[in-house]
Structure formats: C-alpha cells, structure tokens
Amino acid sequence: MDYVAIIGAGVSGLTCGVVFAERGYRTAIFAKETGQQTTSGAAGALWFPYDAEPAERVIPWALETYKALVDLSREARAGVSMIELRQFSRAGEIEIPDWAIPLGAQAVIPSPSTSPRAGSAQRSLESFKSGFSLRVPLMDTTIYLDYLANRFVAAGGSIAANVQFKQLEGVDRKFDLVINCAGIGARELVQDLDLEPHRGQVAVVPSIEDFSCAIVCDDVPLMYAIPRRNDCVFGGTNDISSDLA
Template identity: 35%
Template sequence: MHVLVLGGGVSGLSCGIRLLEAGHTVELWARELPPYTTSDVAAAVWYPYRASPQDRVTAWAKRTFDVLSALAKHPETGILVERGVELFTEAPPDPWWAPCVPSLRAATPEELLPGFTHGYSFEAPIIEMPIYLQFLLARFRELGGRLDLREVRTLDEAWRASPVVVNCTGLGARAVVGDDSLFPIRGEVLRVAPPPVRGFIFDESETRGISYVISRSKDCILGGTAEDGNPSLEPDKAKGAAILERCRRLLPAGARFQVLEHKVGLRPGRATVRLEAERVGQHRVIHNYGHGGAGVTLSWGCAEEVAALVIAGS
C-alpha cells in the first residue's frame, strides 16, 4: 500500500520507518527536515512530559523506552542510557510512569543535592537529537522511503497523492486540519560544553521555572522553560540568564563550561495526544500529533500504533 506521511520530525520519521518495515511504499512530505525541525531542539531524554491520557501515554512510553534502550547498543544512533535523578523538596507520590522504568528507585542520600530532601533515581535513554535524527533519515532512505520538501496546507492536497495519509504535522495541524485545541509550549535551552556532570538532573520544585541538566557525549543541555501560548522563536536573553542561574544550583560548585548556543523550540501542546484513524469518503488519515513535551518519548509506541491502524483499515 502507498502511504503518505506528513511531517519530518521524530514522529513522522518513526512512522515512516515502521510503515516501510511493514512492507508499505512510503512517501514523506515535510516543510522542514533535520536539522531544522522542532525535534532538533529537544534536549532530549526519555521522560513523558506534558502528554495525556495517562493510560495510552504509559503504553507508548514503555514501548519507546524499550526500543530506545535497544538502539543505544549501536553508537551511530546517538543514544546513551544513563542514570539520573529527579529531585524534590518534599516527599512526592510514586510517578505514574513507574511501570515503564525497571531501574526506578528512591534516590540515595549521596544522590540528593543540597536543598533537596527526596528524589527518584533511574536509568533512561538520553538522545542526542542531531545524531539520532540523521540516523532516522538514513534508515528511512535505506528502506526505500521517498522524501519531498514541500508544505501541505490541506488534507485534500495530500489525498491527491495517496488515499492513506499519516498526519504528523505537530503544531502545523492547526492549519492542516483546523485543530484549534493545539497550542505552542515554548521551550528555551542552552547548549554548553564540556559536560559538567554525567547523566541527567531534573528539578520541577523550582518556583521560577523547571530546571534540568542533560549531559550528552560532548556537550550538555541546560533548561528550561514551558510557556503555554507563546509562539516566539526568538531567544530571550533574560530567560537564558535565569536558566543558567537555576541550573548552577544543580551543578558542582565551580563547574566551568562555555555556553555554545541558546535555542528555542515550540512543543505541540494539546489536552490529549491525538492518535486515531479518520475516514473521509474514500480517503483515510491517521492523526498522530499533540505529544506536548514527549515527542521522542512516545515516538516508537505511537509509530507502531499508527502502522497497526493503517493495516486495520486496508
């Protein structure tokens, strides 16, 4: 079957790969491809952030955790599995995503930083997006997928090329399918080097904003922000300085590094992820968007459900 995938970020590429592996002929249209997509700005570490509903997200996240962990055995993917901590100033409930993470445990006193009384410690995949997205692109092409840089404004335009369309347009779905429930969740990060620590550190107790440190092989991402409804892609110097100040609390005293880059991305916010099949006359579309801050974290689980929906409707 010929399938047209819309969107060149991690969701679109993952769907394209699973569809090709299932024996379909796949064409992918995208306004932008790596390294110019929203996915390229992601830190990224496996963590189901700002995505609902919980039951479906847990299943998608668990499957993706397993796939990313397996891919980490291959250096060319840009994935590392590292232990990190999520820190709290008071006792938290057990995380709802605990079933996804076999290594989850309470943080030891040695793992707690000054000012924090509780925490989780767990191993999770850290994904170096510039490397990983190029790996996905290469895999898509290797399997015979076709890429076309073009912007789609309506599903009718896509259906002229294929009766089956997979909609992975992220925030673009506001225009493509008129989904006004989508909204940008603006995120700013700093890329620094050399990495001042190993693994990752999360702090959501900070009243001035979320803070995280995610170390990669040669650099480190410091974050971040989560501004609902702000569509600006212009870096804000004041917010960058605030990120730096908050993250220093999570780093060893006197840690030295250089800020290499200040980046902004717009996460596709929605009350719930939209993953469902829709039929319009003789045409079909499988929607897969609205992943919030968890696009990478849900990518393979969602891609496999998309592939199953394509087969189920054939």
C-alpha cells in the same frame, strides 16, 4: 494499501517512516523543516512520560517506546544511550510513579557535597527536598535524526523538504494513508484549535567533565541538565505562548 504520506520530519515523522518503509510500503515524508531545523533538533531528549494524558493510554505506549529505545541503545550509530536520570522536587516529597518501579527507580536523598572540590552544581543539590533515579534512554538528536533519516531512505522512503500543506486535502490523492506528525502545525493542518504552542528555551554548551547523569526538576522554575556525547543541554522553559512561528 501501498502508498503512505507522512507530514512532518521530526522524530515522530521519521520513526513512522521507518516503520512503514521497512515493511514494504511506498512511503514519502513531506515537511517544512528537516534535520536540526525541526523541534526535535532542539530536544534534550530523554525518554520520560511527561505532560501527556490520558495516562492509562500514554503509559503503555511509552513503555513500548522504552523497549524499542533500549534495543537501539545497543547500536552505536543510532545515537541512543542509557543514562541515569535523577528527578528532583524543591517543593517536598516526590512520589515514584508506579510505572517507574519495575524499571528500577529508587529514591534519592539529595546530599550536597561539602568537599572544597565540589562544583556549584553539586552544592546546589541542597535546594532539592527529595528525588528518585532510574536509567532511561537518551536520544542525542544531533545523531539520532540523521540515523532515522538514513534508515528511512535506505528502506526506499523519500523526504521532500520545504513543503507545507495548509490542509490535508492538499496531499496527492495517490496516497492511501496520511499520517499527521506536524506537531503544532496540526493546529492549522486539521483545524485542531485545542492545540496550543508552548515556548521552550535551551542552552547548548560544550561537554562537561565528570557530568554523567541527567538532572531534572519539574517545580517552577523548570530546570534540567542533560549531558550528551559531545555537549550538554540546559533548560528550560515550558510557557504557554500565542506565537505559532
């Protein structure tokens, strides 16, 4: 097996590309969108096993990814850093996941500041009932996507943009392996009608002074605030949608 085709140029597609190209495979990525036009370009993007099943398979995969990202965080140009994540609940006691305990997760008791200098974000902590914190990798996709793309091309890979396959059979038969990283595009690509789109909305604002940890609350309404190197990402939504655009 020599030739590998990857459909999709988000973080998943580019990462697969790097893995294969750096091991000597002749690897090509085909994608409708690239760079900041991909879904990955709008991601926060924290490492955290979220909304994925079955847990007995997902968690071991996620922990392998964690180790790889920790290694990347030591490489300044990668756009990966370690950040404190504070996960809260408004509804009641939040349980620390078993997988998070070996990573150093600790319970956090929300305690809003009474200082007149405290910002509204600090004072709003009173709406949370419980929480936990741990350090996790943060991928600044304004940097990380370009890092992966450059690393892939440097290893001999190629990226073809503005390419959309209607079905896998449209891929040139010279490729011995085709890897599907099309995201929601796989619904049509491989006729996987179990895939459903979720609408997500974020707001990207200039960086905020003294805001150094990520805050996430999964209770309805979902909210998160994630500081990055040059800006902050606020969200969000996770609504089932019929819009495949």
